[in-house]
Amino acid sequence: MAPNLRPRKISPFLDPGLKTSPNALAIVQLSRDNFLPVYLQEPKGEVDGYAEGAVINTRFGSFPHSTLLNVSWGSQVRASTVDTGSRGRKRKRNPVITEDVQDGGGGADTGEERKSVKKAVVANSGFIHILNPTPELWTTSLPHRTQVVYTPDYSYILHRLGARPGSILIEAGAGSGSFSHASARAVYSGYPDTDPEAYGEDVKLENGTKTSSTQKKRGKVYSFEFNEVRYHKMKKEITDHNLDGIIDLTHRDVYNGGFLVDGKSPEADCVFLDLPAPWDALPHFSRKRPETLPPVMTVENGDGGKNTNQDWISPLNPSRSTHICTFSPCIEQVTRTIDALRKHGWVEIDMVELSHKKINVIRERIGMSIAQEKGSSQAPRDVDEAVARLKEVNAKAHDFHSSGRKGTPRATATANGDEEMDLDEEDELDNGSTTQANENDDTQLADSTPPWLQGRLVHRTESEIKTHTSYLTFAVLPQEWSEAQEQAALETWPVGGKTTKVIGSLGREARKQEKRQLLQGKKNRQREKDQNDTQKKEEIPPV
Numbered sequence: 001m002a003p004n005l006r007p008r009k010i011s012p013f014l015d016p017g018l019k020t021s022p023n024a025l026a027i028v029q030l031s032r033d034n035f036l037p038v039y040l041q042e043p044k045g046e047v048d049g050y051a052e053g054a055v056i057n058t059r060f061g062s063f064p065h066s067t068l069l070n071v072s073w074g075s076q077v078r079a080s081t082v083d084t085g086s087r088g089r090k091r092k093r094n095p096v097i098t099e100d101v102q103d104g105g106g107g108a109d110t111g112e113e114r115k116s117v118k119k120a121v122v123a124n125s126g127f128i129h130i131l132n133p134t135p136e137l138w139t140t141s142l143p144h145r146t147q148v149v150y151t152p153d154y155s156y157i158l159h160r161l162g163a164r165p166g167s168i169l170i171e172a173g174a175g176s177g178s179f180s181h182a183s184a185r186a187v188y189s190g191y192p193d194t195d196p197e198a199y200g201e202d203v204k205l206e207n208g209t210k211t212s213s214t215q216k217k218r219g220k221v222y223s224f225e226f227n228e229v230r231y232h233k234m235k236k237e238i239t240d241h242n243l244d245g246i247i248d249l250t251h252r253d254v255y256n257g258g259f260l261v262d263g264k265s266p267e268a269d270c271v272f273l274d275l276p277a278p279w280d281a282l283p284h285f286s287r288k289r290p291e292t293l294p295p296v297m298t299v300e301n302g303d304g305g306k307n308t309n310q311d312w313i314s315p316l317n318p319s320r321s322t323h324i325c326t327f328s329p330c331i332e333q334v335t336r337t338i339d340a341l342r343k344h345g346w347v348e349i350d351m352v353e354l355s356h357k358k359i360n361v362i363r364e365r366i367g368m369s370i371a372q373e374k375g376s377s378q379a380p381r382d383v384d385e386a387v388a389r390l391k392e393v394n395a396k397a398h399d400f401h402s403s404g405r406k407g408t409p410r411a412t413a414t415a416n417g418d419e420e421m422d423l424d425e426e427d428e429l430d431n432g433s434t435t436q437a438n439e440n441d442d443t444q445l446a447d448s449t450p451p452w453l454q455g456r457l458v459h460r461t462e463s464e465i466k467t468h469t470s471y472l473t474f475a476v477l478p479q480e481w482s483e484a485q486e487q488a489a490l491e492t493w494p495v496g497g498k499t500t501k502v503i504g505s506l507g508r509e510a511r512k513q514e515k516r517q518l519l520q521g522k523k524n525r526q527r528e529k530d531q532n533d534t535q536k537k538e539e540i541p542p543v
C-alpha cells in the first residue's frame with residue numbers, strides 16, 4: 001500500500017499559488033482601504049440575468065468573474081461593459097429565482113444557466129486589483145460577527161506568544177475568526193493528513209513495513225466558540241478556506257467545559273483568550289488539579305460527553321513553559337485577570353497597550369509647473385521659482401496695461417500651449433493658472449523620469465493615533481520541574497566541583513559567597529598578624 005499521502009488543496013492563506021483559480025477566495029481591492037472578498041466562479045452560463053456569468057458590481061464598474069480568473073495575483077483588471085440581457089424581465093417572471101441570485105458576485109447557481117456565456121467587453125473606465133488572501137486582508141474585509149483583533153495587535157501578540165511553525169495554540173473565543181486566520185498561518189507546518197512520515201505517524205509502505213516515527217510536531221490552532229451561530233459560520237469558513245486540520249474549532253463554553261478536545265490534551269504551547277471573563281477560564285490551564293476547583297468536578301466536554309477532573313489532564317504541553325495573552329478592553333478586567341494569573345502560578349506578568357499610527361510614504365511633487373493632480377502641490381519649489389513667476393506675471397500685466405485694455409489680466413492657455421493675456425472679471429486675479437504650457441513642462445519631466453521616481457520621497461504619519469482597542473496582558477506558566485529532571489540537568493551541565501571557572505559564569509549568589517570568603521581570609525590573616533605582633537611585644541624585655 002502506498003504511503004497515505006492524500007493530495008489536498010492548500011489554503012490560499014498558506015500558499016495562494018501564482019494565479020487566481022475557480023472556487024478559490026480572492027480579495028478585490030476597490031480603493032486603498034476598501035477590500036471585497038469574493039469566491040471566483042467559472043462562467044457556466046447566465047447568472048442573475050448577466051450573460052457573462054457571475055458579475056461583481058462596484059462603483060468602479062462591473063467585473064465579470066471570467067475577467068478575474070487565471071490572472072496573476074496583484075493584477076489590475078479593467079471594468080467590463082456587461083450585458084444585463086433579460087435581467088429585468090426575468091425578475092418579474094420568476095421572483096423566487098431572483099432572490100437566490102441577488103448577489104451578482106455571490107454566484108448562487110440559478111438552475112437557469114444558459115449554455116453559452118457572453119465574452120466580457122472591456123469598458124472605457126474603471127479598474128480594480130485582484131489580491132491573494134492574507135490574514136491581514138481578511139481582517140479588513142471579513143464579515144464582522146463580533147469585535148475583531150486587528151493586525152497591529154495580533155502581530156505583536158503572536159510574536160510575544162512565540163507562535164511559530166509547529167506550535168500548538170489555544171484560542172477562545174473564535175468570534176469572527178480574525179485572530180484564528182493569523183495564528184493558523186503562524187503555526188502552520190503541514191496538514192495533518194499529508195506527509196505523515198515527516199510527522200511521526202506510522203506509515204505503511206507497499207511491502208507492509210512501517211517507517212519509524214520521527215516525532216515532529218505539526219502546528220495547530222485549537223479554537224473554542226460558544227455562540228452557536230458564530231460557531232457554524234466559522235466552521236464553514238474554515239472549510240471554504242481549506243483550513244480544516246489547521247484550525248480545530250469546538251463549540252463550547254470554555255468557562256465550564258475547559259480546553260480538552262475529545263477528552264485529550266491539545267498540549268498547547270501558547271494560549272490567547274479574547275473572552276469577557278478570562279479569569280474564569282484560567283483554572284483550566286493548571287498543570288495540576290487546581291485547588292479552586294472541587295476535588296471531583298464533572299464537566300461537559302462540549303462533544304456531548306462529560307469529563308471528570310479526578311484524573312486531571314492539563315491542556316498544556318508538559319515539557320515547555322506556556323505563554324498566555326488575554327485581550328481585554330477595560331482596566332478592571334486586566335486587574336482581575338492579573339489577580340487570577342498570580343493565584344494560578346503565572347509569572348512574568350505584564351500589560352501592553354498598542355497605539356499605532358500609519359505612516360504614508362508618498363512621492364510629493366512640488367512646483368509651479370506641476371499639473372494639479374493627486375500627490376502634487378502647486379507651490380513654488382524655491383525662492384528663485386517664486387521670483388521668476390512673479391516677474392512673468394508682472395511683465396504680462398505691464399504689456400496688458402500698455403496696450404490700453406481694461407479689466408484684470410489673466411493668463412490663459414492657447415491651443416499651442418503659449419500663455420496669452422485675456423480679460424476677466426475684475427476680482428478674479430488668476431494665481432493658480434494650470435496652463436497647457438505647465439502641463440507640457442510636466443510632460444517633459446515625465447518623459448525623462450519614470451513616474452514612480454518623480455518628486456521628493458516623503459513620509460507622513462497619521463495625525464491621529466488609532467483609538468484604544470484593548471489591553472494585552474502577557475504571562476508565562478513555567479514548566480513543571482521535578483527532582484529527577486534537576487538531577488539529569490546537573491549531570492549534563494555540572495555546576496561547581498572540579499569544573500573550571502569561567503569569568504562571568506558565576507551567578508549573583510556565588511559571586512557574593514566568593515567575596516565573603518575573600519574577606520574572611522583577609523580578616524583571618526590580619527588577626528594572625530596582630531597576634532604575632534602582640535607576642536613579639538611581650539617577648540621584648542623591658543629596658
Ligand SMILES: C[S@@+](CC[C@H](N)C(=O)[O-])C[C@H]1O[C@@H](n2cnc3c(N)ncnc32)[C@H](O)[C@@H]1O
Pocket residue numbers: 146147148149172173174175176177178179180224225226227230252253254255274275276
Ligand atoms: C470579541 S469576540 C472574539 C473575536 C476574535 N478574537 C476575532 O479576532 O475575530 C469574543 C468571542 O468570545 C465568545 N465567548 C464568550 N464567552 C465564551 C465562553 N465562555 N466560551 C467560549 N466562547 C466565548 C463570544 O461568543 C465571542 O464570539
